[in-house]
Amino acid sequence: MTSTPRAIVLLSGGLDSATCLAIAREQGFETYALSVAYGQRHVAELTASKRVAEALGASEHRLARVELGQFGGSALTDPGIAVPEDVEADGIPVTYVPARNTVMLSIAMAWAEVLGARDVFVGVNAVDYSGYPDCRPAFIEAFQTMANLATKAGIEGHGLRIHAPLMTLSKADIVRRGTALGVDYGLTVSCYQAADDGRACGRCDACRLRRAGFEAAGIPDPTPYQHRSA
Template identity: 85%
Template sequence: MNTPPRAVVLLSGGLDSATCLAIARDQGFETYALSVAYGQRHAAELTASKRVADALGAREHRLARVNLGQFGGSALTDPAIAVPEDEGGHEGESAIPVTYVPARNTVMLSIALAWAEVLGASDIFVGVNAVDYSGYPDCRPEFIAAFETMANLATRAGVEGARLRIHAPLIALSKADIIRRGTALGVDYGLTVTCYQADDAGRACGRCEACRLRAAGFAAAAIDDPTPYQPHLG
């Protein structure tokens, strides 16, 4: 029997990364799911990542820890910065919102790269998206291409000729298309947590930008939204 190729899949526990894990599995990879506790306020997503990894048959699931919260600078890591709940989320179309976490995707991809080298995996999957997203600079195709170039320059595997590939299969898809693709691949989105301020039970606030994009995606895809929401007073 041929041994399937290994891939490291960054798995936050949210909708996009769950779909990315399902795509990697569908492409024939033996998947190794990697979640990162980086000091995020919405830590319920880490609990969700374990559920998703189990449900989608990851060969192994690891949780790495790096405290980006010690630097602050983001509403997702600093309790003193409020998570925006207005329709815009940030000022102007080109502004980068306060939910941007400095260097987050660079750090997480670097950790994934380290594990991939140890596993002998040449493929890393990440669920970044450049369509229905918040304007984060580390979700752009240019960033993914640049990181892949760096990975092949900076690693023993790359120098010795084992070409490393960074896959971003969702990067040009709308949220509705992502949901349709994942549903076709058997993703149970009820297991996922997307909200920037989910409670300890994983229930979404329904007000932040992540919640609005997720709800709009399910509506556009004409698929029932399984998201559990927090009860609101008034």
């Protein structure tokens, strides 16, 4: 008899991570959803993560807390830095959160080792994304190498695999894939400055990419917006 393999899925509550959770489930994993409260100003996504984890049948959903916001340096954690609206930034935008994905993957790595899971899923993307350095294939590959040098499981030959199934997909392809897998995107929140009830601003980079993805996919956008003109 073989038990169902376990996987940790980093779940922000947004469109990409919800799709990633559905893909992990489709691939036959028993999924354990991990969300991280890192001091983000758009806390509505954490509420959304609970809805998504339940809807997609995660065996467990945990919320870890790490206060990256105490350092500031990002429009997502520092209320003194405005979230850019209606512009495509050149270079790395101010919404980049220093070390965010490194920290989140490290927490996922720790939980995976405790659970005896050898797989971690993360919804990073290097096609329709904001240009963050920790969303690139080179980063994922390097983190996997580090994880297998830094853990007891890795040293004993039970190496950790980091899955980034959305890495080379367009936002439209992600929407199509998730829709085919039964993801209810009306449960998700992607906006960088969403209202507490989850309504999106319709103007930030995350909203722009999300809306364009639904339009290109030819699938109705279920996102509730704060402004009718969004």
